[in-house]
Amino acid sequence: MEPQRRPGGRSARVREAVLDATTAELAERGYQGLNVDSVAQRAGVHKTTVYRRWGGPEGLVADALERASEQPWPIPDTGTLAGDLRGLAELVRVGxxxxxSGPVATAFVTAxxxxxxxxxxLRRFYAARHxxxxxxxxRAVERGEVEPDIDADEVVRLAIAPLFHRLFITHEPVxxxxxxxxADVAAALARTPRES
Structure with a gap:
């Protein structure tokens, strides 16, 4: 009979320490400045542990994104599609x-x-968010605001894509x-009847 592994245990503590250190390093140095030695030192583990489990900066970022996707998003519930999309867009903008959190989120996208x-x-992270x-x-379908066959992911993308364009393409503030x-444009498009 195989011994049962403790839930959590040292491995989970090491992961949390390393990912906390990764997040802190990303906040201070961005993706370009992320390196295994600094993460290991900040986490209080040997760098071979980090190399063995994560491989390098890209592995650290991938696992940090995985952890971030497990944390729930406070989805707005205002009673209207436009209000909810406005709340969602503002949530992204403020983040x-x-x-x-902003430098870390930017470093994730940069990576x-x-x-x-x-x-x-990053694709998995945003798929989970969508x-x-x-x-x-x-909820908008239930209220009769939009047609039942509408593509929910596409509506969400329409609401937040212009923010990402400004942040990462034109490098402008939002x-x-x-x-x-x-958000209002996305809501209006979602309510527009589609041609058959």
């Missing part, structure tokens, strides 16, 4: 604007643009008004 493993982890946010559209406008 990237926050002095603590996804530079390494295939990080890109795959799945959570799909409830906004499901104001609350711009976030609201993007």
């Amino acid at each position: 990237f604007d926050d002095p603590e 996804g643009m530079q390494h295939p493993d990080a890109a795959a982890a 799945d959570e946010a799909a409830v906004i559209v499901a 104001t609350a008004e711009q976030a609201r406008r993007a």
Whole structure:
């Protein structure tokens, strides 16, 4: 009979320490400045432990994204599609604007643009976020605001894509008004009857 592993245990503690250190390093140095030695030192583990389990910076980012996707998103519930999409867009805007979480979120996206493993982890992260946010559209369907066959993921993407364009393509700040406008356009398009 195989011995049962303790839930958590040392392995879980090491993972949490290393991922906390990864997040802190990303906040301070960004993806370009992320290195295994600094993460290991900050986490209080030997660098061979980090190399063996995570391989390098891209593995650290991928696992940090995996952990982040396990943390629930506070999905708005205002009673209207437009209100919920506005709340969602503002949630994204504030997250990237926050002095603590913003640099980490930016580093995740930057890593996804530079390494295939990080890109795959980023896709999984946003797929999980879109799945959570799909409830906004499901509630709108129940209220009769939109047609039942609407693509919930596409509505969510329409609401937040303009924010990512400003942040990562044109490198412009995103104001609350711009976030609201993007959400309103997505809501209007979602309510527009489609041609048969």
